[in-house]
Amino acid sequence: MTSRQADNRLLRSRWWWNAVALLLVTAGVGCTPLPVTPADEHAYAALEATRLQETVDYLANPALGGRMTGTRGNTRAGEYIAARMAAIGLEPAGEEGTFFQTFHMPQVRVAAAESALIVDGKVLRLGEDFDTMVAGSTGDFRGRLVFVGYGLTDDGHGDYDGVDVVGAVAMVLIGSPADDDAWDSRVEISRKLHIARQRGAVGALVVAPEYLGAVDVLEDVYMANRSREEIPAMRLSRAVADGLIARSGRFDSLEHVVRQIRTGQSPQSFALGVTASGTADTKRGAGRNVIGVLPATDASSEAPHIIVCTHYDHLSNWGDPRRQDVGWGVRPGADDNATGVAALLGLAEALAAMPTRYCDYVFIASSGEEYGFVGSSHYVKHPVKPLDDCPVMINVDQIGAVSGDQVYVVGSVMHGVIGGAVRQANDQVGMTLWPLPVAGIYWSDDAIFSDEGVETLFFYGGRNEDTYHQRADTPDTVNITGVHRIGVLMFETIRRLDSAYGAADR
Structure with missing residues (x-):
């Protein structure tokens, strides 16, 4: 209603x-x-x-x-x-x-049929492993994949400190490191994409931590009141992100790194050692x-x-x-x-x-x-x-x-x-x-x-x-x-x- x-x-x-x-x-x-x-x-x-x-x-x-x-x-x-x-x-x-x-x-x-995503040489499935995001732009991207936590740079939380994302694809978490209910313009996904672009990233893969909901819905289709940043962005499934983080050797799982960030209130950003490339394309x-x-x-x-x-x-x-x-x-x-x-x-x-x-x-x-x-x-x-x-x-x-x-x-x-x-x-x-x-x-x-x-x-x-x-x-x-x-x-x-x-x- x-x-x-x-x-x-x-x-x-x-x-x-x-x-x-x-x-x-x-x-x-x-x-x-x-x-x-x-x-x-x-x-x-x-x-x-x-x-x-x-x-x-x-x-x-x-x-x-x-x-x-x-x-x-x-x-x-x-x-x-x-x-x-x-x-x-x-x-x-x-x-x-x-x-x-x-x-x-x-x-x-x-998502249009031309949308595609390849990570670590594996072709991912549209609608199951990834989906397009209206918050990002359309177009091609390719770069090494870097995990940047919640993608924030203020209030003492420097997710980009000590990590180079120039020419890279940023993996960004939805939400806030402090409180999943503390939602304001500071943690809007459009702002996070803007920060990633400013830092030199050429694309972004966006992941929803499990505490935001057990069902990992990938679609992000609603245009109203959303500013579109000049960086292609895609929603990446929790399962794919979990495997990539585990294979990096830094943490056992996505949940492990999220818990470390939220309990310790300290950024955890690192290169994942793989390349991500894709095409973000949408239709009406x-x-x-x-x-x-x-x-x-x-x-x-x-x-x-x-x-x-x-x-x-x-x-x-x-x-x-x-x-x-x-x-x-x-x-x-x-x-x-x-x-x-x-x-x-x-x-x-x-x-x-x-x-x-x-x-x-x-x-x-x-x-x-x-x-x-x-x-x-x-x-x-x-x-x-x-x-x-x-x-x-x-x-x-x-x-x-x-x-x-x-x-x-x-x-x-x-x-x-x-x-x-x-x-x-x-x-x-x-x-x-x-x-x-x-x-x-x-x-x-x-x-x-x-x-x-x-x-x-x-x-x-x-x-x-x-x-x-x-x-x-x-x-x-x-x-x-x-x-x-x-x-x-x-x-x-x-x-x-x-x-x-x-x-x-x-």
């Missing part, structure tokens, strides 16, 4: 709280619950907490590296979602018979929306379509500069937004189990949301069905931080068919609704559809300030019971909207 300060001011406004009071007063007003059928029981099974947790666990696994748009982890997440959609029975609605709709991601640069990155369609059960007449959307991307390994938790490390994105994907897939399966559907459904797992709603902005320009035939777009984002039984409902919830459906559904589910009856707030993808004149409804569980956009956003911090209850609330709401919008056209 993306946030803006203006939205926080809106939440504090008096008229909004008056609207909250009005909905809470009317939330329980008369509605007869729909009877529970065997099909309903099958549908509810798709939204069971244990099944939702399995989805969250997969997507928030650190091995996916945070799922930032354009990365291999994001690609794996998209393929997982597509496979789940296919298993449910959704029809692929992407390009060339697939579930994928591709869009350009101007904020991202990824891309993202993919994952889109599946569930048709109405009666194909004899045209049906309106309801869009159900969530985003599956999260952050780069450099984190969110607006949060206290900055510096290198995987942000797993369990609440934001593996929970939303779990709900979307559960809803797709639940609706597929219904014997009668009057509306078509377009399920969109968007990407690029965290960096300006790029995927949803592309979709509204290239919809798989005309937006004029969509009476409502339903968005779900960040529903794992539910406090008690509260759920925020953003959009046109105070009037008409949508408001009635939400209130009637909640008579069965029994949550406390906190409405924000304004469409187009730029928190999530629904705002993009609202800008196109589509009615929107956004389910949101609130923000956990201890985990939001941080390394602590892990599956064990998710309130999976809350995810389940919001999923059921959404399902019951959609059932009523299906009858209201679809049956009326029959």
Whole structure:
């Protein structure tokens, strides 16, 4: 989820709280619950907490590296979602018979096929042993390889003292020798590359010590707010660096030298006795929306379509500069937004189990949301069905931080068919609704559809300030019971909207 300060001011406004009071007063007003059928029981099974947790666990696994748009982890997440959609029975609605709709991601640069790295005569594997870095320049480099610790030259820590890197390739550690949480501009990787270039280095291989995270994610693709230095740079895997240091005879391992630097607070810089050469090359990155369609059960007449959307991307390994938790490390994105994907897939399966559907459904797992709603902005320009035939777009984002039984409902919830459906559904589910009856707030993808004149409804569980956009956003911090209850609330709401919008056209 993306946030803006203006939205926080809106939440504090008096008229909004008056609207909250009005909905809470009317939330329980008369509605007869729909009877529970065997099909309903099958549908509810798709939204069971244990099944939702399995989805969250997969997507928030650190091995996916945070799922930032354009990365291999994001690609794996998209393929997982597509496979789940296919298993449910959704029809692929992407390009060339697939579930994928591709869009350009101007904020991202990824490794091009020409990228190569040879160390000590061994050709290394792109994506496994090394990867390109957007903080460095593109081009060729060659030189003897020199380990320069954290690559710092101030505060009494002289990593370049007594070591010659002119014409060499510098091996540099990510982070700080003092404290892995003490992250400021002094230890930014762009600054370290600048120092290396000033000292005469012709290239840099950048390594993440193990204390920054057990999973060694190599990709560094995010361009925004990054100054690119005139020195080619690559991320080198921890395993390769470990072997090179061990073979140098100076230390047993990478962990050994890192521990010596951090405990003794003394630089440990030395030539590794090998040559490194390579080509750093990047290309413009891309993202993919994952889109599946569930048709109405009666194909004899045209049906309106309801869009159900969530985003599956999260952050780069450099984190969110607006949060206290900055510096290198995987942000797993369990609440934001593996929970939303779990709900979307559960809803797709639940609706597929219904014997009668009057509306078509377009399920969109968007990407690029965290960096300006790029995927949803592309979709509204290239919809798989005309937006004029969509009476409502339903968005779900960040529903794992539910406090008690509260759920925020953003959009046109105070009037008409949508408001009635939400209130009637909640008579069965029994949550406390906190409405924000304004469409187009730029928190999530629904705002993009609202800008196109589509009615929107956004389910949101609130923000956990201890985990939001941080390394602590892990599956064990998710309130999976809350995810389940919001999923059921959404399902019951959609059932009523299906009858209201679809049956009326029959």
